[in-house]
Amino acid sequence: xxxxxxxxxxxxxxxxxxxxxxxxxxxxxxxxxxxxxxxxxxxxxxxxxxxxxxxxxxxxxxxxxxxxxxxxxxxxxxxxxxxxxxxxxxxxxxxxxxxxxxxxxxxxxxxxxxxxxxxxxxxxxxxxxxxxxxxxxxxxxxxxxxxxxxxxxxxxxxxxxxxxxxxxxxxxxxxxxxxxxxxxxxxxxxxxxxxxxxxxxxxxxxxxxxxxxxxxxxxxxxxxxxxxxxxxxxxxxxxxxxxxxxxxxxxxxxxxxxxxxxxxxxxx
Amino acid sequence: xxxxxxxxxxxxxxxxxxxxxxxxxxxxxxxxxxxxxxxxxxxxxxxxxxxxxxxxxxxxxxxxxxxxxxxxxxxxxxxxxxxxx
Numbered sequence: 157x158x159x160x161x162x163x164x165x166x167x168x169x170x171x172x173x174x175x176x177x178x179x180x181x182x183x184x185x186x187x188x189x190x191x192x193x194x195x196x197x198x199x200x201x202x203x204x205x206x207x208x209x210x211x212x213x214x215x216x217x218x219x220x221x222x223x224x225x226x227x228x229x230x231x232x233x234x235x236x237x238x239x240x241x242x243x244x245x246x247x248x249x250x251x252x253x254x255x256x257x258x259x260x261x262x263x264x265x266x267x268x269x270x271x272x273x274x275x276x277x278x279x280x281x282x283x284x285x286x287x288x289x290x291x292x293x294x295x296x297x298x299x300x301x302x303x304x305x306x307x308x309x310x311x312x313x314x315x316x317x318x319x320x321x322x323x324x325x326x327x328x329x330x331x332x333x334x335x336x337x338x339x340x341x342x343x344x345x346x347x348x349x350x351x352x353x354x355x356x357x358x359x360x361x362x363x364x365x366x367x368x369x370x371x372x373x374x375x376x377x378x379x380x381x382x383x384x385x386x387x388x389x390x391x392x393x394x395x396x397x398x399x400x401x402x403x404x405x406x407x408x409x410x411x412x413x414x415x416x417x418x419x420x421x422x423x424x
Numbered sequence: 425x426x427x428x429x430x431x432x433x434x435x436x437x438x439x440x441x442x443x444x445x446x447x448x449x450x451x452x453x454x455x456x457x458x459x460x461x462x463x464x465x466x467x468x469x470x471x472x473x474x475x476x477x478x479x480x481x482x483x484x485x486x487x488x489x490x491x492x493x494x495x496x497x498x499x500x501x502x503x504x505x506x507x508x509x
């Protein structure tokens with residue numbers, strides 16, 4: 157076994173990197189894979205909170221780097237699924253506490269024991285970004301369908317290519333199909349045409365994500381949540397399954413037909 | 425967007441966002457601001473008109489993009505030596 161290292165990045169902050177990391181990690185673990193989610197946002201850790209593991213942190217990644225504990229000791233096991241672990245960031249340190257070579261070394265140590273290592277990168281394009289990218293085999297670029305986020309995503313693509321890393325795969329987060337239909341929001345096809353990279357998944361806007369984050373339960377554990385379904389689809393694509401990118405939005409059967417009927421009746 | 429805007433033939437916010445992004449990214453990717461393009465255009469006109477007659481007011485210098493490749497394109501109409509000057 158040798159884990160694939162996947163770094164989740166965005167350029168602009170607040171587009172959903174941490175939510176993507178937590179949920180894709182959880183979805184992979186639900187599918188029976190051995191997964192580590194690593195928080196590389198030193199000084200501003202959040203992945204622990206989104207996963208609901210904040211009360212169980214003893215050691216963090218800076219302790220590992222400084223040799224104050226072994227890597228295994230810093231891993232927190234998520235009890236909801238068989239094999240999901242969190243390596244938390246330090247909260248009271250700054251970005252310079254972990255160097256790109258530290259990140260590469262920790263990943264090399266973990267690779268033989270896991271299937272996937274997901275790294276939640278810091279926002280921006282400075283030191284923290286480069287550190288999170290150093291060990292990456294695959295880069296997931298998260299953006300929202302709006303001008304500022306797409307512009308920053310484009311900048312990240314350029315920087316990633318300049319670093320000699322593989323071209324990122326795109327995740328469009330918080331898409332509102334109703335707004336797209338009304339001509340009020342960029343559609344996935346617009347974003348793809350502009351960024352010209354491969355699409356890995358589209359996550360619809362879903363209030364359940366906020367509810368889930370409040371509870372510390374990743375939304376992917378909610379069977380019926382549209383965002384949760386989108387995260388599970390992304391995980392399956394990462395595992396090499398051919399999952400269609402654009403399933404029928406309203407679903408199949410009588411319920412889907414009713415939803416379409418209601419939608420065509422109002423709002424236009 | 426409202427039906428009134430649609431009736432007036434205004435571009436939708438979606439179209440506006442896309443067009444704005446395309447312009448922003450052409451300049452971001454090439455590191456050429458619209459102001460710098462104007463300077464380049466004036467200098468091209470100055471150099472070329474020393475050698476051939478050109479129609480200065482119709483010269484266009486733009487950055488275009490094809491996928492992720494940027495290209496500086498100068499469209500320079502030549503003046504006809506005999507009929508125009």
